Amino acid sequence: MAKKPLILVTNDDGINAPGLRTLIEVLNTIGDIVVVAPDSPQSGMGHAITLDSTLYVERVIVDNEKQEEYSCSGTPADCVKLGIREVLERKPDLCVSGINHGSNSSINVIYSGTMSAAIEAGIEGIPAIGFSLLNYKWNADFSAAKRYVKTISEMVLKHGLPNGIVLNVNIPDISEKNIKGIKICRQAKANWVEEFDKRKNPQGKDYYWLTGKFVNLDNGEDTDEWALENGYVSVVPVQFDLTAHHYIQNLNSWNLNG
Amino acid sequence: MAKKPLILVTNDDGINAPGLRTLIEVLNTIGDIVVVAPDSPQSGMGHAITLDSTLYVERVIVDNEKQEEYSCSGTPADCVKLGIREVLERKPDLCVSGINHGSNSSINVIYSGTMSAAIEAGIEGIPAIGFSLLNYKWNADFSAAKRYVKTISEMVLKHGLPNGIVLNVNIPDISEKNIKGIKICRQAKANWVEEFDKRKNPQGKDYYWLTGKFVNLDNGEDTDEWALENGYVSVVPVQFDLTAHHYIQNLNSWNLNG
Numbered sequence: 207m208a209k210k211p212l213i214l215v216t217n218d219d220g221i222n223a224p225g226l227r228t229l230i231e232v233l234n235t236i237g238d239i240v241v242v243a244p245d246s247p248q249s250g251m252g253h254a255i256t257l258d259s260t261l262y263v264e265r266v267i268v269d270n271e272k273q274e275e276y277s278c279s280g281t282p283a284d285c286v287k288l289g290i291r292e293v294l295e296r297k298p299d300l301c302v303s304g305i306n307h308g309s310n311s312s313i314n315v316i317y318s319g320t321m322s323a324a325i326e327a328g329i330e331g332i333p334a335i336g337f338s339l340l341n342y343k344w345n346a347d348f349s350a351a352k353r354y355v356k357t358i359s360e361m362v363l364k365h366g367l368p369n370g371i372v373l374n375v376n377i378p379d380i381s382e383k384n385i386k387g388i389k390i391c392r393q394a395k396a397n398w399v400e401e402f403d404k405r406k407n408p409q410g411k412d413y414y415w416l417t418g419k420f421v422n423l424d425n426g427e428d429t430d431e432w433a434l435e436n437g438y439v440s441v442v443p444v445q446f447d448l449t450a451h452h453y454i455q456n457l458n459s460w461n462l463n464g
Numbered sequence: 465m466a467k468k469p470l471i472l473v474t475n476d477d478g479i480n481a482p483g484l485r486t487l488i489e490v491l492n493t494i495g496d497i498v499v500v501a502p503d504s505p506q507s508g509m510g511h512a513i514t515l516d517s518t519l520y521v522e523r524v525i526v527d528n529e530k531q532e533e534y535s536c537s538g539t540p541a542d543c544v545k546l547g548i549r550e551v552l553e554r555k556p557d558l559c560v561s562g563i564n565h566g567s568n569s570s571i572n573v574i575y576s577g578t579m580s581a582a583i584e585a586g587i588e589g590i591p592a593i594g595f596s597l598l599n600y601k602w603n604a605d606f607s608a609a610k611r612y613v614k615t616i617s618e619m620v621l622k623h624g625l626p627n628g629i630v631l632n633v634n635i636p637d638i639s640e641k642n643i644k645g646i647k648i649c650r651q652a653k654a655n656w657v658e659e660f661d662k663r664k665n666p667q668g669k670d671y672y673w674l675t676g677k678f679v680n681l682d683n684g685e686d687t688d689e690w691a692l693e694n695g696y697v698s699v700v701p702v703q704f705d706l707t708a709h710h711y712i713q714n715l716n717s718w719n720l721n722g
Binding site: 247249250251252253254255256257258260261262263264283284287288290291292313315316317322325329330357358361365368370371374387388390391392393395397400401402404407411412413414415416441442443444445446447448449450451453454457458460462463 | 505507508509510511512513514515516518519520521522541542545546548549550571573574575580583587588615616619623626628629632645646648649650651653655658659660662665669670671672673674699700701702703704705706707708709711712715716718720721
């Protein structure tokens with residue numbers, strides 16, 4: 207019998223999040239899994255890493271202990287770094303992050319702790335996927351996501367991913383029978399228009415809550431936003447070479463040395 | 465006389481950092497500047513934003529007050545969001561972040577608070593630049609950087625930048641006379657090999673410090689690492705559409721719906 211793949215599992219909503227529990231349930235059917243996840247919610251952490259502070263990682267028993275689990279005081283990217291170097295005995299065959307409670311489509315990929323964990327694994331040369339469900343609630347229904355987590359994870363194990371690319375998978379918040387399938391997409395050009403909620407604290411000092419409205423200005427039918435709005439699971443190949451290669455020639459024409 | 469450009473200035477080392485003070489000194493010669501910077505160091509914060517906590521921003525007087533300055537309790541990305549929506553009276557003509565104490569070349573762009581501030585401004589449609597000096601020390605010598613901050617900032621004001629692109633500028637830690645000029649580059653394929661420093665706290669519990677060794681596996685002479693090692697200031701056009709467009713066709717061949 208072929209050896210089971212070793213899968214590192216993490217997230218950004220914290221080790222007790224229902225989205226992570228769903229991921230564990232599915233991945234237990236296809237590999238040996240080890241969980242290294244933040245001990246508290248880390249949404250919006252982007253690709254933060256812990257440089258000025260100590261990191262703790264400890265074995266925990268969360269559910270039926272089919273899998274090893276470790277709780278980490280750091281960010282999602284820290285969890286992956288620690289998981290690879292200090293927890294796992296060999297390089298994992300796959301790293302899966304999520305299932306995030308809330309969308310990481312389009313520009314959200316930039317702010318996403320879920321995706322930063324996947325990207326960190328990608329930087330380490332490990333095939334990696336981030337899964338997110340378009341429902342921010344703690345008690346969101348993850349059942350429709352299971353089938354897609356399984357299919358896409360198995361496909362990545364089968365095909366591998368080239369160095370420098372990880373997958374960003376978003377799942378619409380509709381019932382399984384209404385999901386039309388999977389679409390390979392590009393990241394839509396969208397952004398948040400912030401609306402700061404300004405208040406006074408009990409001492410009379412102004413403070414703000416960051417809130418905002420999501421604005422999609424991209425009408426392309428090849429985007430993740432289009433796919434999700436139309437009942438598809440979106441899969442975007444994401445790279446961490448941020449170079450805008452097509453603009454290098456233009457910049458050269460500025461004669462910055464002139 | 466033409467109206468002076470309005471420049472939003474921020475960083476990730478905090479409002480008192482010498483690198484920021486150098487940036488302010490130079491930018492005061494080319495525009496009207498407003499500073500909104502973190503009240504404490506935020507290195508390695510990546511593109512973190514503050515979702516679960518309150519944000520404070522208050523007017524401070526740091527030096528001779530040629531410029532308005534605001535200290536913010538949030539991350540570099542928060543500073544830009546708050547600066548644009550709550551502090552500035554109009555959309556700035558340019559956003560400049562830095563000068564970072566330490567490199568943000570190659571893969572460091574991913575972890576960089578300095579660059580996340582520039583990218584956040586880019587998302588808002590504002591031409592933006594992040595500057596970094598390859599010296600992590602607080603008392604680093606920023607004098608050689610001044611000329612390049614001025615030249616590149618003026619060029620961006622003159623030419624603008626297309627939507628979706630910001631500049632990542634790194635400056636070698638050598639004297640001005642030894643800098644050979646500016647090179648437009650791509651991000652080198654490099655990464656950190658983590659070496660966790662494991663210790664026991666006074667209560668006997670294990671903890672870690674994240675340390676690591678930077679490894680550049682990219683021999684290209686068109687990379688930022690090559691430019692910096694050879695005495696050039698590196699300028700990389702950075703995009704925040706992370707889609708690996710060239711890989712979409714390949715993923716389609718997986719027949720994920722099949």
